[in-house]
Amino acid sequence: MEKIYSDNQNACKLAKACPETVQFLMNYSKSLNIVTYNNIQFENNLN
Amino acid sequence: MELQIDDSVLVKNYINGEEKALEVLINRHNQRISSFIYSKVLDRDITEDIFQDTFIKVIKTLRKGSYSEEGKFLPWVMRIAHNLVIDHFRKNKRMPMFEGSDDFNIFSVIGDDQLNVEKQIIKDQIDSDLNLLIEELPEDQKEVLMMRIYRDMSFKEISENTGVSINTALGRMRYALINLRKVIEKNNIVLTN
Structure with missing residues (x-):
């Protein structure tokens, strides 16, 4: 039988961010340093 | 049976400096958040980008101490992802992206006239x-x-x-x-x- 509603088939697919993206986020988290000075928060990326 | 640590405990541990807790949180909700983003944008690369931006916001908020724990970590992350998806479509509306195909490359018609x-x-x-x-x-x-x-x-x-x-x-x-x-x-x- 002919397939219908074929345009949106991809919408049902399960996606998952790749391990590199997760690793990037972990590295980002480790390198992020928040400094508070006079009630102002500064973001530093100590990479 | 494997004991699953609650999101709120992981969030607390992460705020207290335990990086591993973040990895558990990301991996636990990876598929759900990615699938949500993908169902809207229908593009794997854009999904990765938005997923990454979502967690960058999550990390910043948690590290700045601006997150208030109400036992709703996942809905909060989904809301951030949702807003970033909207931002993506807004940006694309202002500046539509044209992708060439194998038969036609846009750069064969237009080019940067500046010298390298x-x-x-x-x-x-x-x-x-x-x-x-x-x-x-x-x-x-x-x-x-x-x-x-x-x-x-x-x-x-x-x-x-x-x-x-x-x-x-x-x-x-x-x-x-x-x-x-x-x-x-x-x-x-x-x-x-």
């Missing part, structure tokens, strides 16, 4: 060499050439400015070019890009 760095360096070198050559010309020829080429003046304007006839200005220009060619040929100078 190497060609720019060569052009600058040629310009500076040419300036040195022009400096060697007799004053009257140099004057006409500079007015014509660098100031884009017509021969009528040149004649009015220099007080000579148009024919004389034309003649000086002609001799200027002949002399330049002579010097270039004599010294085997290559002035091409």
Whole structure:
């Protein structure tokens, strides 16, 4: 039988961010340093 | 049966400096958040980008201590992802993206008319060499050439400015070019890009 509603088939697919993206986020988290000075928060990326 | 640590505990641990807790949180909700983003944007690469931006926001908020724990970590992250998906579509509406196909590459029709760095360096070198050559010309020829080429003046304007006839200005220009060619040929100078 002919397939219908074929345009949106991809919408049902399960996606998952790749391990590199997760690793990037972990590295980002480790390198992020928040400094508070006079009630102002500064973001530093100590990479 | 594996004991699953609650999101709120992991969030607390992460705020207290346990990086591993973040990894558990990301991996636990990876598929759900990615699938949500993908269902909206229908593009794997954009999904990865939005997923990454979502967690960058999550990390910043948690590290700044701005997150208030109400036992709703996942709905909060989904809300951030949702907002970033909206931002993505807003941005795309302002600046639609055109992707070429295998048969047609957009860069074959449009191009950046700016020179690349190497060609720019060569052009600058040629310009500076040419300036040195022009400096060697007799004053009257140099004057006409500079007015014509660098100031884009017509021969009528040149004649009015220099007080000579148009024919004389034309003649000086002609001799200027002949002399330049002579010097270039004599010294085997290559002035091409």
